[in-house]
Amino acid sequence: MPTTIKGPAIFLAQFAGDKAPFNSFDSICKWAAGLGYKGVQVPTWDARLIDLKKASESKTYCDELKGTAANHGLEITELSTHLQGHLVAVNPAYTEVLDGFAPKEVHGNASARQAWAVEQVMMGATASKNLGLHSHVSFTGALVWPYLYPWPPRSPGIIEEGFTELAKRWLPLLNKFDECGVDVGFEIHPGEDVMDGITFEMFLEKLKGHKRCQINYDPSHFVLQQLNYLDFIDIYHERICAFHVKDAEFNPTGRQGVYSGFQNWTQRAGRFRSLGDGQVDFSAIFSKLSEYDYDSWAVLEWECCLKSSDQGAAEGAPFIQGHIIQTTGKAFDDFAAGEGANKAQIKRMLGI
Helix, strand or coil: CCCCCEEEEEECCCCCCCCCCCCCHHHHHHHHHHCCCCEEEEECCCCCCCCHHHHHHCHHHHHHHHHHHHHCCCEEEEEEEHHHHHCCCECHHHCCHHHHHCCHHHCCCHHHHHHHHHHHHHHHHHHHHHCCCCEEEECCCECCHHHCCCCCCCCCCHHHHHHHHHHHHHHHHHHHHHHHCCEEEEECCECECCCCHHHHHHHHHHCCCCCCEEEEECCHHHHHHCCCHHHHHHHHHHHEEEEEECEEEECCCCCCCCCHHHCCHHHCCEEEECCCCCCCCHHHHHHHHHHCCCCCEEEECCCCCCCCHHHHHHHHHHHHHHHCCCCCCCCCCHHHCCCCCCHHHHHHHHCC
16 A cells, blocks of 8 residues: 655755754754644754764764754654765866855865765765664766757767766765665756756666665756656656655746746746745645655755745645645445455356
8 A cells, every 4th residue: 555755844954044943953943843844854064953074973963963853843854965965076167156065175176175075975874874864865966067958069978978977976975875774865956967867867877776876856846847747756756765845837938938048036937936836736746656655754845936934934834734645554445345255256256
């Protein structure tokens, strides 16, 4: 029988700040619980919420983190290394703007920044193990993203070489996660080299089908690409280990489409929206994931170009709760099935 999805949970990255209740793990957990959430996904780059190095070295510290969450009726769903994972592979075109993802001591030094990022992701694996988690979420980074649209024509072999290098950088990291018994759910995301199903397959092939290479499913990024997000579940459900519940809309005009003409978020044809304000069919998504026995968390990732984060967070928990299917342990027509037939009866019924 299908599995009931866990939730609702919330990704804390967009809410952490210097003012209470968003400036400590304890206070932000109290805030999340007060809104009806049952789990929190923790951004490991935010020292206000977690000391990643300490979490990778001390199970006692991790037990304390879990205890803090439990005091508010919460569980830690996954750790996130989205920012650090993105720095594992950076095209030179983006190197300056991405310095902001890393500490000042490695700014302007691409190799030192990458080494820092690799160490961070490695610590994320051990910290996840120490917390008793079985999945982790991250980004792949991007080497070939600037060459997405083939004009001027791409140099022959550049995409192949880029994915070969991307897999080379991630293989030891995925092996570390494997040692820790943790899957890595890569968020399929424009701006990353792994940005749709085909590119995930290219990455996975280079990794020789590594079992820890999984997917953090987020339909909002597929709406903006005009990719069929329900078919995606049918194709890749065996690799989905995490789920970001995020809404989006796509409203093309005679002036702009998928690329949206360099406009800001409010003026784009494709926009992220708070849950229920966009075009994502979450009823169909929750049904499909339940059908395929997805047994992990439904985690709100709030991003909206119009609505406030306070309102988005408050509305998110009941929205997710209302979509979680409490799966049945029996068929709806069991009452009419009668007693189980034996082989002799079956033969009589078939006239054989």
